Amino acid sequence: MTDLPCHEKSSYHEVRPNAGALIESLRDIGYTMSSALADIVDNSLTADATEISIRVRSDPDNAAIGIIDNGVGMSRSELLEAMRPGSRSPTEARNADDLGRFGLGLKTASFSQCRRLTVVTRRDDAVSVASWDLDVVVARNAWVVETRQSAEGIRFADLLRHDGTLILWEKLDRVGLELGSQNFLRIMDEASKHLELVFHRFMKSEKGRKAVSFEVNGRKLVPVDPFAEWHDATIRQAEDRRVVGGGTITIQPFILPHRNKVVSETEWKKMGLREGHMKSQGFYLYRNRRLIRHATWFRMAPQHRLTQLARVRIDIGNESDAAWKIDVLKASAAPPPALRDYLRRLIEGLGGKSKRVYRKRGAKLTDENPLPLWQRTKTDNRISYALNENYPSVAAFAATLTEEQENAFGEVLRLIAAGLPVEALYHDMAENFTDIRQECLDEIELRANGRKLIDQLREMGHGDRDIAAMMKVVPPYAGNEQVISELLVQEKAAQ
Helix, strand or coil: CCEECCCCCCCEECCCCCHHHHHHHHHHCCCCHHHHHHHHHHHHHHCCCCEEEEEEECCCCCCEEEEEECCCCCCHHHHHHHCCCCCCCCCCCCCCCCCCCCCCHHHHHHHCCEEEEEEEEEECCEEEEEEEEHHHHHHHCCCCCEEECCCCCCCCHHHCCCCEEEEEEEEECCCCHHHCHHHHHHHHHHHHHHHHHHCCCCCCCECCECCCEEEECCEECCCCCCCCCCCCCCEECCCEEEEECCEEEEEEEEECCCHHHCCCHHHHHHHCCCCCHHHHCEEEEEECCEEEEEEECCCCCCCCHHHCCEEEEEEECHHHHHHHCCCCCCCCCCCCHHHHHHHHHHHHHHHHHHHHHHHHHHHHHHHHCCCCCEEEEEECCEEEEEECCCCHHHHHHHHCCCHHHHHHHHHHHHHHHHCCCHHHHHHHHHHCHHHCCCCCCCHHHHHHHHHHHHHHHHHCCCCHHHHHHHHCCCCCCCCCHHHHHHHHHHHHHHC
8 A cells, every 4th residue: 555645644555456356257248139239339339430340250169259440549648547447427527429438348348258358459540459358357366458460360350451449359158158159149139239229310310410321240230210200190290409407408209100101011020120009109308319228218208009109319429428427338327406397398299299190090990880799988088898789780680589589689789798818819919019919701601791791781771882892891891892792692693
């Protein structure tokens, strides 16, 4: 310990951390493979890279991950400073496009996945190399970094042909290899999908900025746009700019299209992201265009089916880090108190807009179905469903019964309606909307029931044109126009 100048009645002592113990502790901050790679990519983008390549070797005995960029590279002194844990203070003013925060990311992200980190960097044809090896640090109990004069023999270094930097992870002991190479590759595939979402705004041209190319083992990553701006039916609301905590915040809400506005199932699932529409609603917080938090209402509202189409983009700069409580992982944040009331009101307004999208669709379905088997009734704030006793087939069957049998039949219909599994339907509509399918009649049943319905509608005074129009929108005949046409012709010929 070294004594420092102090007040005469007290003293200061420098208490140096135990290198071996602390460097092992730094491995457990909470990174996943996805968040660790994203932190490394942050450094590449800050260095003005336009090409980022990730190379993966999955052989358990010789596994490695390399992240190569064509950024500005570093000098030897800059490299050594970058290898220092805590190389920059979070209170230090940064360049407006800087994606860093605590000066820890390169080290902690790497240590969370591997025991040996090597950085090869090139600037103006000068190559500098430095490595952290946790086994060496623990053995010597000292903060020692290995440097080399050349990159000869270092994996992936041959890909660094011009200015740029290679981050090499070796001694991979936390990447799932204990369960085999396929498990490791699965984790890497998940990480690639994570990058496609987190950096989607960098992967495409935006406001005069050139697109950055990302690839993993030669496969080009494709940006995932959570706001479906590519779809004509997406509702884009006006941007709102506010100054909070000394930083400018830009907020723009989006309402995604209803399912009936989306042509294909593939497009619909694409809009739902990996978790589906229900779990993908909420705020999407970007710091310098990099996604920090997504699909959250920040505990100000629950994720509800009627707001599942609502997503809100929030843009902040790195000057707002303290106000938003951005953490080391750049995966957690909380809105400043001065903004929370505004965001609550915004959520309430979006709920109304999203509800109108569904209500408009619901009203259309109700209007289009002139022969509902299930009768929807709304009284005050209560909505109920009952089997429609006036449905032609139901009414015709009831007419064949005795009074006692008809009363018993009515009791059965009411029992079925009372047993409607509302909670299960609500859950499935929220979680598995696109997977719900109605039971279908086979063609024999469809034709037999169709003939009876046509006869009944004719007896009620409807013409064939009206009957065809009604049956085209009434389950289970909807979508079977050819069968309806044939039945109408057959029944007419039989008269």
